[in-house]
Amino acid sequence: MKIKMRERVLSSNDAWARENKAFLTERNIRMLNLIGSPGAGKTCLLEKTIDLLGERIALGIIEGDLATAKDADRIRKKGVPVYQINTGSGCHLNARSVHKAMRELCTDTPINLIVVENVGNLVCPAEFDLGEDAKVAVLSVTEGDDKVEKYPLLFTKVSVLLITKMALLRHTNFNLTTVRKAFRKLNRMAPLFSMDSLSGRGFSPWMEYLNAAVQREDSK
Amino acid sequence: MKIKMRERVLSSNDAWARENKAFLTERNIRMLNLIGSPGAGKTCLLEKTIDLLGERIALGIIEGDLATAKDADRIRKKGVPVYQINTGSGCHLNARSVHKAMRELCTDTPINLIVVENVGNLVCPAEFDLGEDAKVAVLSVTEGDDKVEKYPLLFTKVSVLLITKMALLRHTNFNLTTVRKAFRKLNRMAPLFSMDSLSGRGFSPWMEYLNAAVQREDSK
Numbered sequence: 001m002k003i004k005m006r007e008r009v010l011s012s013n014d015a016w017a018r019e020n021k022a023f024l025t026e027r028n029i030r031m032l033n034l035i036g037s038p039g040a041g042k043t044c045l046l047e048k049t050i051d052l053l054g055e056r057i058a059l060g061i062i063e064g065d066l067a068t069a070k071d072a073d074r075i076r077k078k079g080v081p082v083y084q085i086n087t088g089s090g091c092h093l094n095a096r097s098v099h100k101a102m103r104e105l106c107t108d109t110p111i112n113l114i115v116v117e118n119v120g121n122l123v124c125p126a127e128f129d130l131g132e133d134a135k136v137a138v139l140s141v142t143e144g145d146d147k148v149e150k151y152p153l154l155f156t157k158v159s160v161l162l163i164t165k166m167a168l169l170r171h172t173n174f175n176l177t178t179v180r181k182a183f184r185k186l187n188r189m190a191p192l193f194s195m196d197s198l199s200g201r202g203f204s205p206w207m208e209y210l211n212a213a214v215q216r217e218d219s220k
Numbered sequence: 221m222k223i224k225m226r227e228r229v230l231s232s233n234d235a236w237a238r239e240n241k242a243f244l245t246e247r248n249i250r251m252l253n254l255i256g257s258p259g260a261g262k263t264c265l266l267e268k269t270i271d272l273l274g275e276r277i278a279l280g281i282i283e284g285d286l287a288t289a290k291d292a293d294r295i296r297k298k299g300v301p302v303y304q305i306n307t308g309s310g311c312h313l314n315a316r317s318v319h320k321a322m323r324e325l326c327t328d329t330p331i332n333l334i335v336v337e338n339v340g341n342l343v344c345p346a347e348f349d350l351g352e353d354a355k356v357a358v359l360s361v362t363e364g365d366d367k368v369e370k371y372p373l374l375f376t377k378v379s380v381l382l383i384t385k386m387a388l389l390r391h392t393n394f395n396l397t398t399v400r401k402a403f404r405k406l407n408r409m410a411p412l413f414s415m416d417s418l419s420g421r422g423f424s425p426w427m428e429y430l431n432a433a434v435q436r437e438d439s440k
Contacts (some may be wrong), residue, residue, distance in 0.1 A: 005225045037258045038342045038371060039363025041275025061279055066343065068369050076325065091311065091343035117240045120370070123311035123341055142362035142388065149288050150340070151258060153309055168362065171388055 004164040013128050016095035020131025023102060024114075030213050031102070033130050035154055036138030037147075038120030041164040043071045044197040045138060050078045052200065052207055057214050060111040062101045064093040064119045064201045071117060081109050092124035095131055113214050126154035133213070134159035138142060141165050141174040148182040153165070160209060163194040166202060233348050236315030240351025243322060244334075251322070251334040253350050255374055256358030257367075258340030261384040262416040263291045264336060265358060270298045272369055272420065277434050280331040284313040284323045285340045291337060299416055301329050312344035321402050333434050342367065346374035354379035354435070361385050361394040367400040376406045380429060381416040386422060 024031050038040050050053060053059060061082040063071040072084035083101040085093060093116065102114060116132065118125040126135070137158040139147055142165055148155045155161065161183055163176065180192060191209070195202030244251055247335065252383060256262050266281060273279060281302040283291040292304035303321040305313060313336065322334060338345040346355070357378040359367055362385055368375045375381065381403055383396065411429070415422030 037340070037363075038367050039257060039360070065370050067372050068366075070370060071364050089343070089347065091341070119343065120257070120367075121311070121341055121343055123309070123339065124344065127309065140259070140362065142360065142385070143257075146288075146290050147258050147340075150285050150290060152287050165362070168388065168391055170392060 004132070010127070013095050016099055016131040017131040020095055020102065021100050023099070024131065024133075026040065029106070029107065029112055029114060030216075031116065031130070032213075033125070033132035033135045034115055034117045034138060035122070035125045035135060035158070036120065037122050037140075037143055040138045040140045040143065041197055042117050042120070042138050043074055045162065045164060045195075046075060046117060047078060047212070048197045048200055048203060049115075049206070050075070050080050052203055053210070058110055058112045058188050060102075060105040060109065060114045062093075062098060062105065062114060062116040064117060066090070066119065069180045079103055081111065087119060091119060092120050092130055093118050093130060098130045105130055113210065122151040122154055126157055136160045136162060138162050138164055139179070141169045141172050144172075145174045145176075145178040145182075148179055148186065152186055158187065159190050160206075161187075161190055161192045162206065163192065164197055166194050166196040166197060225345065225380060229346070233315050236319055237349040237351040240315055240319050240322065243294060243319070244351065244353075247326065249322075249326070249332055251336065251352045252433075252438075253336045253338060253345070255338045255342070255345045255355060256340065256380070257342050257360075257363055260358045260360045260363065261339070261417055262337050262340070262358050263294055264335045265382065265384060266295060266335060266413075267298060268417045268420055268423060269335075269426070269430070270295070270300050272423055273430070277430065278330055278332045279333045280322075282313075282318060282325065282336040284337060286310070286339065293390050300314035300412070301325055301331065307339060307431060311339060311341050312348050313338050313350060314348055318350045328402040333430065342371040342374055346377055356380045356382060358382050358384055359399070361389045361392050364392075365394045365398040365402075367394075368399055368406065372406055375403055378407065380426075381407075381410055381412045382426065383412065384417055386414050386416040387419060 063084045069084045072082045075082040135158045241324045283304045289304045292302045295302040355378045
């Protein structure tokens with residue numbers, strides 16, 4: 001019975017995800033779903049990304065947190081449209097709440113890229129599609145190099161893996177080669193970019209990825 | 221209906237948690253439930269704790285992970301009885317699986333303290349009681365000092381807060397006073413210990429806490 005319920009929750013979510021996909025396709029908007037542990041550096045990554053994007057992309061952000069609007073406040077300071085979802089005790093965003101958020105975001109402003117920062121969690125967000133074009137995993141070097149193997153579900157599903165906090169690498173025993181090998185066992189296609197969000201070092205491939213994603217024409 | 225289902229899952233879990241509590245009380249065993257993000261340093265904390273405990277406490281460990289037995293292997297190397305639970309896609313341990321684990325652990329060895337290392341997750345494990353005597357939160361300085369406010373559920377419920385990776389403090393903008401203040405708004409009683417698991421610095425209060433917990437007589 002537990003399994004049936006689970007299936008029902010997931011299938012209702014999938015219906016909303018399809019709605020979202022249709023909404024985005026109609027308006028030629030790309031959407032990324034950013035997933036990582038609490039403190040992996042997701043908001044910091046967004047802040048640096050905004051600085052480097054300049055005017056090239058009309059960005060909108062959806063922030064998911066259990067409580068507070070701290071992350072939305074940080075994004076708003078950068079002058080980017082943002083919508084904060086508070087999930088209460090909810091451990092992931094669902095497609096329905098994101099639907100409301102994307103409608104709000106797109107009401108006043110022309111947007112061509114939405115980045116959803118999911119609730120900090122390596123497990124549950126991987127199971128709930130939001131209608132996004134790509135899932136992006138964020139893993140910081142301070143979390144350790146065993147996380148890809150220990151949380152395989154997410155790393156199998158992502159289209160990009162971002163390794164963050166590279167400036168701290170020399171203070172840890174994180175081995176980038178170990179992570180790369182473990183990741184390739186689960187995911188043969190997704191690029192892996194390593195970077196540092198405070199200095200901006202290593203951001204070029206990620207910025208190119210975003211530009212390419214937005215410029216890609218729909219194959220209608 | 222979703223809420224009813226949730227209640228049913230939680231109440232079935234609570235029944236098992238009561239079983240666990242009875243099992244532990246009967247044998248005069250204490251149990252701690254260690255909760256923190258992926259990469260907060262839970263296993264590393266356990267390794268150093270084992271080194272410092274020596275023969276004073278008969279410890280047993282239950283490891284919870286989605287996949288792999290990496291953490292159990294690390295504990296086993298230290299010569300401590302350990303039981304690995306793999307949850308598959310499950311984002312937290314439940315009382316039933318822990319019941320099986322504690323029975324196995326206690327079959328051959330006399331044990332007076334069980335530490336459960338929950339799945340790396342700041343959200344879901346906080347909702348599922350395992351029959352433990354205390355929940356212990358593990359938060360690393362590299363995760364940022366906003367996490368107590370952003371994930372209030374866990375920090376309200378814990379009996380101890382351990383701040384880990386203190387050796388990395390100077391490389392971050394983590395402010396211990398900010399965390400202490402935020403924590404005291406949610407939780408007036410639980411002690412907060414800051415420590416570094418590689419060097420063992422700051423471990424004394426935590427070791428005293430463990431010794432006191434085990435020596436406390438049941439008030440039968």
